[in-house]
Amino acid sequence: MQCHIIDLGLIDFLSAYHIQQQTVRKVLDERIPTVILCEHRPVFTLGRLAREGGSLLDPGSIRQQGIDILRTDRGGDVTFHGPGQLIAYPIFFLKEPLRDLKRFLYKLEDVVIDLLKYFGIVANRLNGYTGVFVREKKIASIGIGVKKWVTYHGIGLNVSTDLSPFSLVKPCGLDVTMTSIARELKADASMDLVKQEILDQLAKKFDLKMMDICHDKRN
Amino acid sequence: MTKEIKVPFLGDGIDKVTIAEWHYKPEDVVSQGEDFFELEADKALFNVPCEKKCILRTILVPAGQEASIGQAVAIVEDL
Numbered sequence: 001m002q003c004h005i006i007d008l009g010l011i012d013f014l015s016a017y018h019i020q021q022q023t024v025r026k027v028l029d030e031r032i033p034t035v036i037l038c039e040h041r042p043v044f045t046l047g048r049l050a051r052e053g054g055s056l057l058d059p060g061s062i063r064q065q066g067i068d069i070l071r072t073d074r075g076g077d078v079t080f081h082g083p084g085q086l087i088a089y090p091i092f093f094l095k096e097p098l099r100d101l102k103r104f105l106y107k108l109e110d111v112v113i114d115l116l117k118y119f120g121i122v123a124n125r126l127n128g129y130t131g132v133f134v135r136e137k138k139i140a141s142i143g144i145g146v147k148k149w150v151t152y153h154g155i156g157l158n159v160s161t162d163l164s165p166f167s168l169v170k171p172c173g174l175d176v177t178m179t180s181i182a183r184e185l186k187a188d189a190s191m192d193l194v195k196q197e198i199l200d201q202l203a204k205k206f207d208l209k210m211m212d213i214c215h216d217k218r219n
Numbered sequence: 220m221t222k223e224i225k226v227p228f229l230g231d232g233i234d235k236v237t238i239a240e241w242h243y244k245p246e247d248v249v250s251q252g253e254d255f256f257e258l259e260a261d262k263a264l265f266n267v268p269c270e271k272k273c274i275l276r277t278i279l280v281p282a283g284q285e286a287s288i289g290q291a292v293a294i295v296e297d298l
Contacts, residue, residue: 048239048257048264049283075262100230101263130262143262147254 001033003208005199008038008216010083013045013070019216020152023091027150035202035210036089037195040081044069044169047076047143054078055170062168074153076130076143078169084161084180086191088198089154092206099149105130105142108155111201112140115157118197121184132157137179157181157198159189221276223291227267229260236260238282238292243275248298256292272298 006023008016016038023034044062046052052059052069055078059069081087090108098104109125112132116123116139126133132140140157158180166178181189203210226236239257243249249269258265273295280292 047259047262049237049259073257073264075259075264101260101265102230102232104230105261105263143264145264145266147266148268 001208003203003206003210004032004034005210005213006034006036006216007195007213008036010039010041012041013043013068013072013081016040016087016089017072020089020091023089024147024150024152027091027093028148031093033093033206033208034091035199036087036091037198037213038087038089039083039085039191040087042067042080042082042165044078044080044165045072045074046070046078047072047074049075050077056168058168062165067165072153074143074145076141079141079143079156080165080169081156082161082165084159084182084191086157086159086194086198087155088157088202090151090202090206092151094146094149094151101144101146104151105144107205108142108144111198111205112142112155112157114204115194115197115201116181119181119185119189119194121181133176134179134184136176138176139179139181139184155198157194158183159191159194221294221296224255224267224293224295226258226286226288226290226292227265228288229258229263229265233260233288235285235287236265237285238280239264240282241278245275245277247275249273249275249295258286274298 113123145152160182163178236258239259241256254266255269277294280286
């Protein structure tokens with residue numbers, strides 16, 4: 001099946017969220033899967049059930065630094081997004097046998113694990129937690145929303161992200177250290193190369209034929 | 220006619236969910252296709268749509284509480 005690709009570049013979270021919601025409606029109507037790629041300007045986001053006083057260690061200090069804290073309609077706890085983190089939003093209409101949320105999340109983890117293998121990084125799951133880890137360090141967060149079996153939100157993979165803001169939270173409610181591709185490689189990591197590899201992996205895992213990338217200039 | 224709204228099957232290995240949010244309160248009319256309530260399972264937030272226009276009579280499991288797959292979480296009256 002053909003899959004649309006939209007690259008939003010660097011974009012604030014809410015603008016990208018509105019585009020996601022438009023895309024969800026389009027996918028519901030047309031059933032053509034779409035992958036949105038982007039990087040967000042610095043922001044902390046909380047999942048639907050996250051409590052600001054829970055995993056955000058110092059909300060006042062975060063706001064003083066001019067970083068927004070936004071509540072959003074995905075699963076999971078709190079996380080940080082910023083430049084250098086690749087965001088991939090797979091907007092897919094799930095049909096059987098993929099109408100199985102654990103299986104879908106597992107496949108997204110596989111996408112990241114095999115992508116990292118391409119860069120020579122051995123990654124794994126941590127039993128009982130969704131996301132991808134390098135040894136005990138978290139490198140990718142995964143959280144989704146599902147509306148009428150269309151998925152939205154998705155993967156946040158640290159490519160060359162400034163990891164210091166993660167010290168202000170317990171990412172996804174965990175006492176874990178974060179890492180990135182650049183930190184693991186001890187070298188610069190090309191965002192363009194990571195984007196291409198995540199598209200290749202999504203194509204393999206979900207049996208998709210990726211169409212040309214549409215660079216959206218609305219941001 | 221009243222009927223129960225139950226937690227849908229979300230896949231193998233998901234036995235329990237948390238009710239994340241109710242979009243309606245008792246005595247509200249809910250239209251077909253509208254997002255009725257949200258469930259969270261693992262890292263997925265699942266919107267449960269209303270299958271048939273109805274009045275929400277009783278919420279049996281409020282937001283923040285757990286429910287099992289197949290458990291009744293609300294009572295509605297079809298319109």
